Amino acid sequence: MPKEQNSFSQKIISQIKKENIKPHSKWKFTAINYLVWFAVVFMVLFGAFAFTLIITALWDIDWYFYKHPAVSRIKFFLIIIPYLWVVAFILFSFLGYYIFRKTQKGYRYNFFIVCLAVIFSSIFFGVVFYKMGLGATLEQRLASKMPIIKKIHPNREQRWMNPQIGLLAGRIELVSKDHLILIDFNSKEWKVLYPDKVYINKHPRMKVFITHFREGLLIRVIGEKVDDSVFQAKIFRPWSKPQRESQPNSRSRN
């Protein structure tokens, strides 16, 4: 062994002894390793919660609006897309991937495989949570505990309280021949003018729905704000999504 090398090793050993350097204990590394894995699992679960909230929001879509001439595509997507949860889902999936790469052997796996594994795990658990009925509960809890979420991601009621972009909803207070009085979710009174007769006749479903108007019924209206408390309606829809549109009842056809 060269003299130089020998003195170098001696120098290291003396430094270890002098500074009383000790190898870090095994449990420390094991704990860090477990922590990293827990973080991966948490990210997948958070992604799953975000996905549950996405399904909950999308399940609420009234596809009637999608091809309606009075509703632009932009307005339709404004109504339906749960932006906050989509962003949260992407963020947690990315963090899941990133932290997985920090596990002991995470670097060995291909980028796409890890991404797909994280995304599909979140989707799988998201669907499971949704089936367990966690979606609506979670949405309500988050909105009540964190007002900021309510602000960023308006719930259904808030989304329909946007007369300036043509969306209005509330309870019918009075039905008259050419208009109705609507009390919105902020207890504000609106005079809602019916669309013209020709327009109503062109949309038979709306025609039938209008004949069922009664006091106390919750409805959604798409149209235009005319005045501070006057709204020109183009489309009327019930507040609750009609069951038969989302889940066709095969028995009724027989």
Add this chain to the structure above:
Amino acid sequence: MIFNKNKKDNNQNKIIQQVKENPDNFKKIIQVWYRPLYNFIRRISYFEKEDIEDIIQEVFIKVYKNLNSFDPDLKFSSWIYRITRNQTTDAIRKYKTRPNTVCLDQQDLAKIFKSSLNLEEEIQNKQDFEVLKRTINEIPYKYREALILRFIEEKDYKEIMDILKKPKGTVATLLNRGRKKLQKKLKSKNFLNN
């Protein structure tokens, strides 16, 4: 050669156990790895002898402190090379104002160019080596590092994966692109005919 390497790694596992029992046994690890690590740092960095020794000293202290984190699924050589590479990269970052040219000798250069570009005939004289030396310093660091690990340190793909902490596909891409960049540079200098 491979047999020797495996044997060396198995021995290292035994030595690790001994070091945990008595720090004096750490000398064995230092003695086995001092020279290979010294050369490795010299090849991937532009540091002088004193700087390299400082880095190695920090590497061995780190190795000692982290002995319990060594994963036996990994080759000991991959683990110690990884620590060395990280320590060197940190040092390079720290002294980034210094000129970024690696110190490869003629033998090292011949290994890279002959193995990665199948150059047998072209390398003939000292002038050629000067061209090769300049060329390898012109390609980005990440490719240079991968080529050095593959063709000078003679690491296989799995070992390079473990040292660089990158997936196999990325390692293959680094090597392929590194080769192509070298070829392109040499062609532009009329060193390669086709």
